[in-house]
Amino acid sequence: MHKFDELDMKIITELSRDGNTSVPHLSKKLGVNTSVLYSRVKRLVKKKLIKKFTIVVDESLIGIGVRATMGINRDPKLKDQIHKALLKTPEIVSISEVTGRFDILLTLRARNLEELHTVAIEKIGKIEGIQNTETFVELQKTDKDAVYTVTE
Amino acid sequence: MHKFDELDMKIITELSRDGNTSVPHLSKKLGVNTSVLYSRVKRLVKKKLIKKFTIVVDESLIGIGVRATMGINRDPKLKDQIHKALLKTPEIVSISEVTGRFDILLTLRARNLEELHTVAIEKIGKIEGIQNTETFVELQKTDKDAVYTVTE
């Protein structure tokens, strides 16, 4: 995979930090011509290295006070219908099938611990085929800024 | 917290989906005046409900073949220095302190299983005060689009 070079990595690193900078501004920062940067960004979007532009929302400001990860074991025969049921649960943010002690790891958000508890017991715990759940309530989270480099 | 209304929620939902739409375009979609939308977006950024604009990168295209979650138990006395050591490990994407069976959940990325294994054993496992680790390799992940609504 030699499709992307160092400049591409710099572009996605910068856009990860601030996806709203204008191309002319970024071109000055990176010391490349604006025309070049326009075609690069367009290419990165076209090749899907940039999947999408988005925003990061501070959910604590709109009443989301609790985030948690939940480990789940399930009946393998009911895999698909469980996945569908999880998709329908609005408090679930992501669903990962994993190796190891659990079959699935979920990321959840809720207004408070009580609501989280209700979701865990009343909604997720009652999905047919879910054998046991274990909840890890997030106390503090640190996200790192992604820095991309050429690796191959 | 009655600071944000339905229009604000629509704005952040749309910008989550596409953080690159122009304000005039969005104003047509939402049926509100551009002037209104300009002041709204500015306010949302100022109030930090929109933490930042960013991009989503498809890491599989640049050689990141494996993602995993790792549960860790640690010596509580060495909490801070462990956190620092984890911050320095480039393969670690996020660090969450949690309740339950583990003290910390990490998100990791690596080029392949071998590299993940090396990071787990040689880097993370050798940090002083880390008592045991358990790795959950991601086989398949589903992320949901966030949809924000007024909740209070």
Added chain:
DNA sequence: CTTGAAATGAATTGTCC
């Protein structure tokens, strides 16, 4: 306070080197 439109300024595209 809200809307819309006009004026400004900046971003984007295309062309040529």
Added chain:
DNA sequence: GGACAATTCATTTCAAG
């Protein structure tokens, strides 16, 4: 890939409802 000119678009401002 780089420079520039032509164009299009976003943004601010202002005036009227």
